[in-house]
Structure formats: C-alpha cells, structure tokens
Amino acid sequence: MDNFPAPDERVAGGQRPNLVAWLPGKSQRKVWVLSHLDVVPPGDESLWDSDPYTLRVEGDRLYGRGTEDDHHGIVISLMAVKALLDLGLTPPRTVALALVSDEETGSSKGLQFLLKNHGHLFAPEDLIIVPDAGSPDGTMIEVAEKGMLWLRFEVQGRQCHASRPELGRNTLRACAHLIVALEALSREFPLQNQLFEPPQSTFEPTKKEANVPNINTIPGRDVFYLDCRVLPEYDLGEVKERIRALATETAQRLEVTVNLEAVQEQPSAPSTPPDAPVVQALARAIREVYGREGKPRGIGGGTVAAFFRRAGLPAAVWMTVSQTAHQPNEYCLLSHLVGDAQVLAHVFLNAAPDPQREPAR
16 A cells, blocks of 8 residues: 655645555556545535434445445445455456545645656556446446536625615626526537537536625625536637626626636546447446446546546546435445446456566566
8 A cells, every 4th residue: 555645734744645555466557446535515414314424324325425426436446356355366457446635626636646746657558447427327437528617706796785775786686697697608509419418518507605694785795606517519718708708798787897717627638439448348347247238428527537538548437326426315325336346346357468568477
C-alpha cells in the first residue's frame, strides 16, 4: 500500500490521502480500479429514515450516505482482490486499486494531483476502470461525458421596505425573470447525440443563496447557480457568451446588474473508443457474470474518467447502480456488490498482457 498525499492546510494533518494498493501479477502492465473516498453532505437530514452516517441494512439494501457514491466502488474492488487472494490466484496483469480524495469537489487533491505529480503510475496500455456511474441493469459502460459548466449569477439591485417597492430594485424578481429567460438555451442548443442519456444538453438552475432574513424587506442582492451539461458538439465558450447576453438583456430591462462567474468549466474530454481493450474486457465480463450485453454510452454527469481521457489514458466507467447517489436514503444492493465484484475479478483474471511487447515477470 502506497500513499501519495496531496497538501491541504484545510484538513487535520495538512494532507489528503490518495492510496494505492497493489496485487502483483505476472506482468507489470496494470488493471486499475479507481474509486473515490469522499462523499457529499447528507442534505436535509429530516428526509432520511435513519442516521445518514450509520450503515443500515434492510434485506438486500445497504443504506447510508456514500453507500452507492462511491463506497460501492471501493467495496467491489476490495472484494474482487480478496477473492483472488483467498484462491491463491495470480492475475496476468498487476492489479492496482486507487482510493482517491476530493472527487466531489473537483479532484485537485485527488486524481488531478496524481496525474500531475505521479503520472508515471499510469500508462496508455493499462486498463483503467472507474466504478462511479452505471445503470440499474449493469449494462452501461460509460465512455464519454458532456462538457460541464457551472455558473454563479450575482444580481445587484436596491434593498427597500416591501411596502414601498418603487424605492428599490427587487433582485429576487430579477432572478426569476432571468431563470425563465435561460430556458431559451435548450431551444438555441438543440442538437441530440444518441450516445448520451439524456441525448440533449441540459441547463438547470440549482442552488440559491439566502438573501434577506425577513419577509417585509425587498432584497437588493441575490445569488443563484446554473448547472450546464453540454454535448461535445458545442463549444462551452459559445454557450457562456449566449448566457451572458441573456443576463445582460434581463439586467437592462429590470434595471439591475448581473455579475457572471464560472465556478467550474470543463470541456468534454475525448471519448474512450467503444472498441478499447478496457471496454471489451468489461463487456466480456458483464456477459459472463450477468448474461447481458454491455453497451458503450455517454453521460451528463462528470467523473474522474475525464481527467484520464484528457491525459491520453482510455478509461471506462462502470458499476451497477441503484440511482440514489446524492439523494436522501441513499443505498446500494448487496446483490449488486457481489455481482460487480465478480465482474471485476473476471477482468483481473482475463486481461492478458501483450506478450510481444512485454514479457511476463
């Protein structure tokens, strides 16, 4: 077990862990399974049926924050390796299990840190699996992701008493008008790509910051956020400029100002080819374990596979999901853990190295 810690003065000890456990194989070529350690907050805990941070088992379901996203990935990788160890089996390739930090907030202390500072760990010939997304039937092998654009809108007006609205500039009303105006984006960027689910770009207002604490004050400042998942066919700069134009138009009409800031801007990474060795290895394993045909697909969500792909490292994202990530009462299925561990074990045992390019050790 190796640790490649990322400095971070915000946490106890000043470092974020990035752990790599190795199971030596007959070759130095590797099969990677990379999962992330961090989880999102529970949100409104009144919506949970039990403590989000205490594992609750009911039949086939394991409840708790992070059970699906992404402790499912951690557990299935450990189960698969343990099975090989218990049976005394040496895989053709070395198996490397990476448990990284910071996936939910950008990966600057996780995979991005590893690629920048320890990039020698990875090679284009490695098979890289990221168990962090999938489908309920376990057939989706994610090979592509939409571009991600998170925007912060700060609307400035004039605060006043609610009984004298003519003295102010109501920023909450301006936000409402702007959010409705942003619905034009779906019409102006209408292309569809059937590799993805959903097949179109999406533009969703999400977070809203608090404004005034009392009912009888008209707010003079409001902040909200827009989450854009954009097909690779579109340039994020073009999308951002159209959003800026809609914001300017609304601001002028309602006599407020709108400041626009990109919180995150990640263009679509190159797709992993559907015939890449890692995709084919997963498809064979899914067929053998589940009796179903794996299908290369694209998603709107962002995973760390995008960082691998930008570095020229083909990666596939796969696991069997319950689609409860980030929700109250998040859960995963024990039966999925067992089946998915079998899929990984199948990949470990059948991912033969290229004997013409690298002799087995």
